[in-house]
Amino acid sequence: MAEQPTGLRSWIFTTDHKKIGVMYLVTALVFFVVGLLLAAVMRTENLDMARKTIIIGPYLYNVFFTIHGAAMVLFWMIPVLLGFFANYMIPLMIGAHDVAFPRLNALSYWFYVGSGLIAVCGLILPGRLDIGWTGYAPYSLVGGANTAFYVFAVHLLGASSISGAVNFITTIITLRAPGMTWGRLNLTVWGLLGAFIIQLVGVPVLAAAVTLLLFDKYLGTSFYNAFKGGNPLLYEHLFWFYGHPAVYVVALPVFGIVSDIIATFARKKIFGYTSMVIAIMLITVVGFETWVHHLFVAGTLNWSRVVFMWATIFIGVPTGIKIFNWLATLHKGSIELTAPMLYALGFISLFTIGGVTGVANGLVGFDISVHDTHWIVAHFHYVLAISMSMLIMGGIYYWFPKFTGKMYNEKLAKFAFWLTLIGAMVAFFPQFIIGYDGIPRRYWKLPVEYTPHMRIAAIFSYIAIIGFFLTLYNFLHSAMKGKPASSNPWNSKSLEWQIPSPPPFYNFEKIPVITEGPYEYGKPEGEAPKGH
Amino acid sequence: MENVAHGGAQAVHHHEVELSIWPLIVGIGAFLVPISFMVHFSWEAPSTFALLGAGVAVVLLLVGLFGWVNEVHAKKEEVGLSKVAIVVFIISEVALFGGLFGGYFYTMLLSPSWPPVSTPEGVPPIELALLLTFFLVTSSAWMHMAETKLEHGDMGGFKTWLSVTFLFGLAFLVGMAYEWNHLIGDGFNISVNTYGTFFYTITGFHGSHVIVGLALQAFLMILALGGKISKKKQTLTKVTGLYWHFVDIVWLLVLSMIYVIPYFKVGQ
Numbered sequence: 001m002a003e004q005p006t007g008l009r010s011w012i013f014t015t016d017h018k019k020i021g022v023m024y025l026v027t028a029l030v031f032f033v034v035g036l037l038l039a040a041v042m043r044t045e046n047l048d049m050a051r052k053t054i055i056i057g058p059y060l061y062n063v064f065f066t067i068h069g070a071a072m073v074l075f076w077m078i079p080v081l082l083g084f085f086a087n088y089m090i091p092l093m094i095g096a097h098d099v100a101f102p103r104l105n106a107l108s109y110w111f112y113v114g115s116g117l118i119a120v121c122g123l124i125l126p127g128r129l130d131i132g133w134t135g136y137a138p139y140s141l142v143g144g145a146n147t148a149f150y151v152f153a154v155h156l157l158g159a160s161s162i163s164g165a166v167n168f169i170t171t172i173i174t175l176r177a178p179g180m181t182w183g184r185l186n187l188t189v190w191g192l193l194g195a196f197i198i199q200l201v202g203v204p205v206l207a208a209a210v211t212l213l214l215f216d217k218y219l220g221t222s223f224y225n226a227f228k229g230g231n232p233l234l235y236e237h238l239f240w241f242y243g244h245p246a247v248y249v250v251a252l253p254v255f256g257i258v259s260d261i262i263a264t265f266a267r268k269k270i271f272g273y274t275s276m277v278i279a280i281m282l283i284t285v286v287g288f289e290t291w292v293h294h295l296f297v298a299g300t301l302n303w304s305r306v307v308f309m310w311a312t313i314f315i316g317v318p319t320g321i322k323i324f325n326w327l328a329t330l331h332k333g334s335i336e337l338t339a340p341m342l343y344a345l346g347f348i349s350l351f352t353i354g355g356v357t358g359v360a361n362g363l364v365g366f367d368i369s370v371h372d373t374h375w376i377v378a379h380f381h382y383v384l385a386i387s388m389s390m391l392i393m394g395g396i397y398y399w400f401p402k403f404t405g406k407m408y409n410e411k412l413a414k415f416a417f418w419l420t421l422i423g424a425m426v427a428f429f430p431q432f433i434i435g436y437d438g439i440p441r442r443y444w445k446l447p448v449e450y451t452p453h454m455r456i457a458a459i460f461s462y463i464a465i466i467g468f469f470l471t472l473y474n475f476l477h478s479a480m481k482g483k484p485a486s487s488n489p490w491n492s493k494s495l496e497w498q499i500p501s502p503p504p505f506y507n508f509e510k511i512p513v514i515t516e517g518p519y520e521y522g523k524p525e526g527e528a529p530k531g532h
Numbered sequence: 533m534e535n536v537a538h539g540g541a542q543a544v545h546h547h548e549v550e551l552s553i554w555p556l557i558v559g560i561g562a563f564l565v566p567i568s569f570m571v572h573f574s575w576e577a578p579s580t581f582a583l584l585g586a587g588v589a590v591v592l593l594l595v596g597l598f599g600w601v602n603e604v605h606a607k608k609e610e611v612g613l614s615k616v617a618i619v620v621f622i623i624s625e626v627a628l629f630g631g632l633f634g635g636y637f638y639t640m641l642l643s644p645s646w647p648p649v650s651t652p653e654g655v656p657p658i659e660l661a662l663l664l665t666f667f668l669v670t671s672s673a674w675m676h677m678a679e680t681k682l683e684h685g686d687m688g689g690f691k692t693w694l695s696v697t698f699l700f701g702l703a704f705l706v707g708m709a710y711e712w713n714h715l716i717g718d719g720f721n722i723s724v725n726t727y728g729t730f731f732y733t734i735t736g737f738h739g740s741h742v743i744v745g746l747a748l749q750a751f752l753m754i755l756a757l758g759g760k761i762s763k764k765k766q767t768l769t770k771v772t773g774l775y776w777h778f779v780d781i782v783w784l785l786v787l788s789m790i791y792v793i794p795y796f797k798v799g800q
Contacts, residue, residue, distance in 0.1 A: 013551040100613045103555050103600060110559025118566060146574045152566030162624050170617040200624045205631035212635070215733065218573060220723035223635065223733075228646055229726040234588060234638050238631055449699065505550070 002166065015102035017087045018503060022403065024083030025396070027113060029472065031075035032389070036465050038068040043458040045444065045519045049451045058444040061128035065442065067123045067132030072385060074157055075116050080392055081113065081253040082161070082199065086168055086192045088403055092496035092503060095177025095512050100170040104163050111160035115153045122149035132442070133272055134243065135210065136192065136236040137224035141217050144272050148217070151210045158207040165200040168192065179514035186494055186518045190277050191256025194284040195249045201247075201288070202242035209238035233298055240291035247384055248287040252280055254388050255322055256345045257395040258516075262326055264398075264492045265341040266333025269519045274327045279318035286315055297371045305364045312362035320356055323348060338490075339413035343394025346421045349388050354383025357432070372442075375435025378428045386424040386464070393420075393471050400475070401489050405502040406482030409474050416470035423464025430457045495519040554600035565603030589590040601751070601768075605760055612769050618771045622778050625741075629782055631787060632737060636730045643690055645799035647727035653722050656731070656791045657711060664707045668742075671700030672780040679704045681774050685763040691756055695774070698749045701742060708739055731790055738786050 011019060041066050043056050056064065060132065084320055091098055099105050122129040127146030131139055140147045167491050172185075192223045213235065215221040222228030255276075261515055283507065292300055292308035326348060335341070357379045360366050371374065400408050430453035446454065488497040495518065499507060568585030591656045651731045657707070674697040681689035712732070715721075722732040752772055755761050761769065 009551065012556060013553050015552050016550055017554070100617065103552050103604075106552065107559055110556055111562065114559060114563035117563070121570075148570050148574050152569070155566065156562065165624070166617050166620045169620045170613055174613050174616055200620065204624050204628035205634075208628055208631035208635070212733070215722075215729075221729040221733070222723065222726050223639075223729055228723075229639070229643060230729070231639065231642060234635050237638065238635060241631070241634075254650035353537075369638075395739070472713075510572045 007135075013106075015098075015100050015107060016505065017091050017102065018403070018507075020105055021084050021087030022111070023109055024079055024087060027109075027116065028076050028080035028083065029475075031071045031116060032468075033472070035068050035071040036468060038071070038097060039062045039461065040465055042068065043454075043461045046454040047191055047447070047451075047458050048377075049445050049454070050149060059130060060128075061444040061463050062132075062442070063123065063128045066129045066132050067119065070119055070129075070153070072389075073133060073250075074153075075112075075119060077250045077384075077388055078113055078161070078246070079393070082164060082168075082192065082195060083109070085188070085253060085257065085395060086164070086196075087397070089186075089496060090168060090171060090189055090192060092402075092499070092507055093189050093494065093518070094169065094172060094175060095508060095514060096175040097506050097508065097511070099167055100175060100285065101167045104167050108160045108167065108310070109155045109166040110316075112502060115160065118149055118153040118156065122146065122153065127151075133502075134239055135213065136239075137213060137216065137232045138226070138339065141224065142215060147432060149211060151214045154210045155207060158203045159413035161199045161203045165196040165203075168196050169200065177508075177511050179513055180515075183273070184514055184517040185288070185453030186256065187273070187276055188253065188256035190280050191252040191254070191259075194252040194280045197284050198245045198249050198252075200286060202223045202245045205238055206242035206407045209235055209242075212238075214409055233295065233300075234282070236295050236298060237291070240294040241288070244291040244294060245287040247380075248283050250384060250388050252283060254391050254395075255280065257398070257417050258347055258391060259322075259329075260494065261340045261344040261394060261398050262329050263519045263521065264494070265336045265338060265344075266330050267336075267521045268329050268333040269521055270325070271328035271331075272321070273517070273519070275321055276325055279321045281320040283315060286311060290315060290362075293362055293367065296367045301498050309362055309364050313359055316355065316359045316362075320525070323355075338397075339410060340394045340398035342414060343390055344416050346417065347391040347394065350382055350387035350390070350421075350424065352381060354381075354387060358383055363448035369438065370435055372440055373435035374431040374439055374441050377441050377507055378431035380437060381424075381431075386420075386428070388419055389468075390417075390424070393417075393468075397476065398490075399402045400478065402496060402503070404479045404482065406478055407484055407485045408478040408482060412470060414465045418467075418473065419470065420464050420467030423460045423462070423467055425460075427457050427460035427464055430454065492518075493520050552600075552603060554596050554603060556567060557592055557596035558600065561589045561596055563782075564589035564592065567723070570688070570694060575580065579634065602706070605755065605765070605768075610675055610765055612767045614767050615770050615774075618774050620772065625778065625782075629734075629737070629785070632734055639726050639730065640793075643726065647794045647797070648725040650725045651727050652718055652720050652724075654718065654774075655715065657715070657795050658791050660707065661791045662710050663789055664704050664711075665783065667700045667704040667707065668780050668783050669698050671704070672777050674700060675773050675776045679766075679769060680762065682761070682766055687756065690761075690769075691753070694753055694756070698746060698753070698769075701746050701749070701776075705739065705742055708735065708742075726796060729737050734786060734790055738779070738782055743784065745772070745776045745779050748775065 011023065014020060014023075041055055042061060044057055046059060087099070090096075103203070127144065129135075129145050129147075129150055131143060131145045131147065131150065135147065135150050140150070172189065176185075181250060198325055212221070212223040216224050216230075221387045222230040224230050225234045226232060259270050259276060267287070289311040292304055294310045296305055326344075357375075361370065361376070361379055397408055397413055400406070434446065434450055434453055435441070439450065486499055487499065490497065493516075495514070496503075496514070498512075565584050568582045568589060571585055572579050572582035674693050678690050678693035678697060681687075681693055712735075720728055720731075722728055748768075749772060752761065752769060755768070
């Protein structure tokens, strides 16, 4: 065993999956803060519909929601899940010393940082991106925005995602410890595997879509140029072929983490493990057959609208199975309401509201009335943005003792949870009403009668943001000054809790031999946990 | 896989490295490529800066990748995980070409005629394409010969067949360059109509994959001449072989979709 290097060198030249994971976490949290601050400014702009400019004008409003969307989806949620959680947890959960390709893993991280720097250029340098995180042609081609920022940020991030996907899929296939069968993997690993498969197949298509955008802008090609026989709808198709499954890239790992948290704190074996795995894989596959619902009002053919409506609604089935399985796991469990558990329960409630409105959106008839209105904003903030971001906080709390070796402040964690939950629940609800009235989104100002709605939204969004900032303070403070944590404070049966906190450099002194799954609760106390 | 018998994965992974400078070097190189592009096209700085940036990027990328592979190859034993990884990677390549061909079909089906009427006579040049096909398909067979020789430990035969593979691949590229040059001279360029747009984009994407394949073969040759490839160190050769066969299969798709279908001038 080599001596452990220290100092700055040990971080920037590292190939250790745990250090790379922590670097992902810190970087992603920086982008999360950027996204939150941009949201706060936009909400402030909405405080009074009668006054013209409050802080930013209409142009900067467009820039802000572009970077807000990109930062939150591409630079916060996906990297924190597929960068931090995957890096830190997969080798520990499958019983490996590291990932299959440690150097490639480091390169994935640097691609991500490079991409983030270019995205920041898109916020501050002239030719700011005001094209939405979707970058729809033709506006991204004919507007004043510097579309190259957008394209290159997607390219580098795509390189990061694809190399990460290749690395982790290979790791899960080849580096499982003896006895770690597919049926004994944590659901977090299954969820991450599904997400990596989506990345592997989806990201290249997005990369192709934006490359063609670059060609149209700088080489005079005619992919999306209607004057020369091209079709801007082609961009929407290619974009959403990845853009919609990207939602499941976030959702599947989150589903896995929720399952792990609930099993641990209900002290019960997860209900319906096999159906959970089948549901994850079903979502992975069917997720690629729903993208046209983003184009229901764009002039797509009627038969395709019907087909994709059915596929969209069908996704509700495996998702519903997961929700019922969680509830069944909770049923008659010995529930312990720690902060991670609160986040898991909060997630289920927010996600259910978002999911049910999602089924409604999937219906062509209903979608035609609410397409591109504030209803959609409310829907995806419930189903994706807030619920998933909150659960990510819960996941960080859950493994906080493991990766820092310290305990977080439980009281502050719970207080911040309630602030965020109440803030988020109320903040987005008015937008369901505004959207139901048919008011389109992405406008700087709404009709004056919506001032009260948007005031409620603004005030409660501040509350949610304060909650998030308290959570971040808790992380930072506890990581430095928290009380030392034991190796397994939650008495979990999962493999990552059977080694010291924080894990030693090689994770396992000797690769363990696995004899049972991660959720074997309810057996007589004193029975040896798996691994030795 | 053998490991299924006892229900886990078998690959023993020696955690041999903790620090490596190469990922950061490659990362900086990759970051400088788009920056150089933007320096010229977006920030309108003199093109010397862009060329300088691109030059530094290329040097960093080459040095970084060389140092990287050298570091990996210095190990005594191979685990051979790359053979799994390349298959996974090829799935993402399939998706990339799937996206491009999907766009091609979409545009073709919405067009009143294919290729559009503004396409000059003699396009697509199908005879030359068939010659290119000959070079690439046979080079795939030569690559297989090289792999077989290596499996038998015949290093001389390996180097010979690898050289033949490389030369046939190179002949493909030269033919493609000739074709592009000729077509552009005839007024069929990338912005003439949607067919020209897709023609150059898809053949260009495929050609860039041929270049990567040739670079891998050249690198294998350097390693083989330095005595760093043997019967016990086959992984990189297997990876190159799989990639090269994939590039070959994609060409058959390019041939049928981009050359053969427009050759019959649907709807004109």
